[in-house]
Amino acid sequence: MKTSNTNILLLVSLILAFEFLILCNGQGTLLSKTFYKKSCPKALDIIKNVTSSKVAANSALGAKLLRLHFHDCFVRGCDASVLLDPVGTGQTEKQSIVNTFLSGYDVIDNIKTAVEKVCPDVVSCADILALAARDSVSVPFGKPMWDVLLGRRDGNVSLLTDTFVQLPAPFSNFTSLKTLFASKKLNLNDLVTLSGGHTIGVSHCGSFSNRLSNFSSTSNTDPSLDPAYANLLRTECPTNSNPEVEMDPQSSLSFDNHYYKILFEKKGLFQSDAALLTNRDATTIAQKFTNNKKFFEEFGKSMQKMGAIEVLVGKVGEIRKQCRVVNSK
Ligand code: HEM
Structure with missing residues (x-):
């Protein structure tokens, strides 16, 4: 009798522990590549x-x-x-x-x-x-x-x-970027790797214009920005308008490691990009990505980690019928 009670207790604790795991969501450990294989194969x-x-x-x-x-x-x-x-x-x-x-x-x-x-x-x-x-x-x-x-x-x-x-701001320094990423369980390698997302796409001038004039009491332009590039950006960013510029010039449609090449030329568009080179370990990681294959490998791994941040799994949350609105009760 005593043994069967202990077994029941053990079973209940196991079930509770499992539910707890689901509720606390295991940061992606419960996600799987084949999740929809049976429920929606197409x-x-x-x-x-x-x-x-x-x-x-x-x-x-x-x-x-x-x-x-x-x-x-x-x-x-x-x-x-x-x-x-x-x-x-x-x-x-x-x-x-x-x-x-x-x-x-x-x-x-x-x-x-x-x-x-x-x-x-x-x-x-x-x-x-x-x-x-x-x-x-x-x-x-x-x-x-x-x-x-x-x-x-x-x-x-x-x-x-x-x-x-x-969310990180484009004017973030290295410490705040590292701290924010760490709060999402992303490490320094993830920070440097995922910043490589800026190899594609555009930015509006307003996101970096503080680097181009009245930057500080001692410098009109951000000294971590290449002066010739700063001049080019000034011509592309007239005051009183907020156009878009390519973040990785001439390569903004191509997903590759070019972001790291321009980073070392002091042409990273945001202070948050330039901030990576203010840290020795981050610089070493960025240097590694002058090899495209290494960048692709690491980017995939870091995207999986980012894609697992605080996910809701099991019975938590819902499957929305429309992505813009929560389901009605
Ligand atoms: C590290 C901290 C980051 C900061 C401070 C940051 C900031 C920004 C800013 C300010 C823009 C331009 C917005 C605009 O003015 O239009 C931008 C664009 C972009 N960011 Fe980031 N970002 C960061 C990390 C990331 C990450 C982790 C990814 C993806 C893995 C990413 C992907 C992109 C892409 C693809 C664009 C271009 C979007 C477009 O073309 O419309 N960023 N980011």
Whole structure:
């Protein structure tokens, strides 16, 4: 009798421990590459096909979706909170000034509609975003550039105010970048590697114009910026307007290690880029990425870690029917 009681107790504790694991979400340990294999075997192909057709019409899309996924993961974890539209007076992440230039929401909507037609209520918006980011960047390569682990669920909270504390700013110094990344369980290698995301895409002048004039009491221009490049940027960024410039000039549509090459030429666009070279270990990592193969390998690994930040799994969260709104109760 005593033994069977002990066994029952043991079983109950095991079940509780398992539930606890699910609730606490194991930072991606419960995500898997084959999550939709039985529940929606066509999901990955549908997502890839819609994404590819959108990239064919707009080659800049990879950068948009990569950044959207990054901004999703850093704020409340990869739970698609960045996709939520405001309801009533509540302000959501996408309304934050730091998210002003995010785009690609319509593409995620199109993908979700296509997936829902085949498997309603199965594939989360957070997983769709993670896959679309990977697939859009991968189009020019004709093969997936990294594995995406799946099984994320969608959150139902999105707060504008979270974005100010949880996202890095372009004027961040090395210490604050390292601390913020560490708070997401991302290490120095991840910081240097993921900053390589700036090998594609554009920035608005307002995100770095502080480096071009009245930078400090001793220097008009940020001394960590190449003076000739600063002059070029000044011509591209007239005052009173906020145009876009390529972050990795002449290579902003091509996903490669060119970001690190220009970084060493003091042409990283943001202070946060230049900040990487203020630390010896980070500099060593950046040097390693002058080898493209090494960069691709590490980028894939770091994307998996970023894609696992504070994910909701198991019974937590929901599978949204539409990516812009939480399900009604
Ligand atoms: C390390 C801290 C980071 C900071 C401070 C930062 C900041 C920024 C800023 C200010 C912009 C330009 C926004 C604009 O003015 O339009 C930008 C663009 C971009 N960022 Fe980052 N970022 C960081 C990390 C990352 C990471 C980890 C990724 C992805 C792995 C990423 C991917 C991108 C991409 C692809 C764009 C271009 C978007 C487009 O073309 O519309 N960034 N980032």
